[in-house]
Amino acid sequence: MKKVLPILLILVALVVTASIFVGIKHTKTVDWEESFNEKSSKPYGVSVLYKELPKLFSNHKIRTVYHQPASYLQAHSEDGFGDHVAVGSYIIIGNSNYLEDDSVDELLNFVDKGNALFISDYTFPQKLHDTLHIDVKYIANKTDSISTQKLEDFNINTIEIDRNEGDNYFSRFDSINYRVLGHSRIDYWHVNFLEIPFGGGKIYLHTEPKAFTNYNILKENRYQYVEGALSYLPENDVYFDSFTKIQTGYDGNVEKESNLGWFLEQLPFRWAWYTAIIFGILFMIFNAKRRQRIIKIIKPLPNTTVDFVKTVSNLYFETQDHKNLIDKKITYFLEKIRTDYHLDTSDLNDEFIEKLSSKSGRKKELVKKTIGYINWLRSKNEFFEDNLINLNRHIEAFYTA
Structure with a gap:
């Protein structure tokens, strides 16, 4: 020590x-990674927006979803096992590329029942493109790193998104049935915010998620743009899609982190x-x-077996009781045969020799000599040391053959 x-x-x-x-x-x-993490206070996290949601949707429940929409919305459907039926607006800021087809289907089903879906991301899952008949293209920022954003229905001055290498915009959409809510400009104005009717509800697609991050909300008056964009959503409960995903099925808990x-x-x-x-x-x-x-x-217990054998053998050796030893060896040998080969040892005849040779795999001559010597010993009344030695040799020969 x-x-x-x-x-x-x-x-x-x-x-x-x-x-x-x-x-x-x-x-x-400064970490400029675009995580869109609702718990991150970094420039491109969305913790400020996440904390302000209860004020933007006052008197309504804000629920954070850490599961795949497919499992969560199914659990909170009319036939599900959740603690309520999901009704309101589902919001996804960035990272929508994780959505698989079954989750997209469940979100569309959610909207079809009269709810709203709001996604702000650079691109969207291919199933949404195919279902809504939209295309998104990218335009690079060749002059500087600024793009201008504006909303059509609000008297809000345009805001500028800096540190922007380019813009994504809708290059194809249904201009008759879809409503244009906002534009973005690098070299010219292009559509970057759509309201899409779907069944009984509406889908809102926006292509500049950096507008909702901490850096832009806290800079100048850019928060007004965020308030205006989210004001299209109905006054109802909000389901905020978390940056952190639990990939297993929904088990009844909304927040697990x-x-x-x-x-x-x-x-x-x-x-x-x-x-x-x-x-x-x-x-x-x-x-x-x-x-x-x-x-x-x-200390381990001593092994007294060997000592016991030595003591007993010395006793027999001193008394010269050869008959007793021969009887015991024959008895133990025949018991071994009965146990190993399941043979009746009451009559040691030729039939017994045939069976023992067949089951033990020993040569018939060897078995015949061993059994013959045992039968000869049983017919004698007087025994000598040589008889005991020869019996032992026959038995050992049988086992080692």
Whole structure:
């Protein structure tokens, strides 16, 4: 323990020094990954929108869906096992490429019953394109990194989305039945926001999800654009599609997620967490070693079988009781034959010799000599040491053949 203690102190000192050094020297860099994660406070997370949804849809329930729409909406249908029937608006911001055909079908069925679906993404699942007869194209930003966005039905000044390498827009759609709600411009104005009637409800497709991120909502008056875009949705409950997906079937719980991931994204919390784990492991290792009870050595029980055999054999050897030993060896040999080969040993005749040779696989001559010697011994009244030795040789020859 005394030798290990200096190593432990050095290790602890290194961990503390590393924590202080990283905390002081670490230059925070901005992560511009477009995650559209509702728990992320990074520029292109959507935590601000997520927190503002209860204000935008006041007096209505905001539910977060961590499951595939197919399993969740089926569970909350009229014939499902959920705690309510899903009615309202289903919102997806970015990451819609995970939607499989069965989820798209379930979302369309949800809209057909009089509900609304709002998706803001650069592209949409192919099944939506085929069902709604739409095409989306991309136009690169060749002059700068700014694209302009506007809504048709609101008296809102146009907003600019910077850090934008290009725009996606609807190159084909039903201009008679579909309603244009917004445009985007790089070199010219093009449609990027549609209202599509479907059954008893409506589908809203938007091609600039960065407008809903933290960076743009908190910059200047861009939040007004988001408020206007979401104002087309009916005043009803909202089902917000989470960035985190539980791929298994829905089991009755709406929200299933730990917030530990958010803490690990924060440098001070991350170092505190890892340091606590290291100290906890070290404490368990060294504390367990210090307090471990001495294990008592238990000697195994001696094997007295050999001693017993020696004692008994010496007894017979001293008394010269050859008849008793011969009788016992013959009895044990015949018992072995009865057990192994299931033969009747009451009559050791030629038929018995044939059966024993056949079942044991020994040569008939060997079996005949062994059984013959046993029959000869049974006919005698006086025995000598040579008789016992020869019997033992016959039996050993039978087993080793």
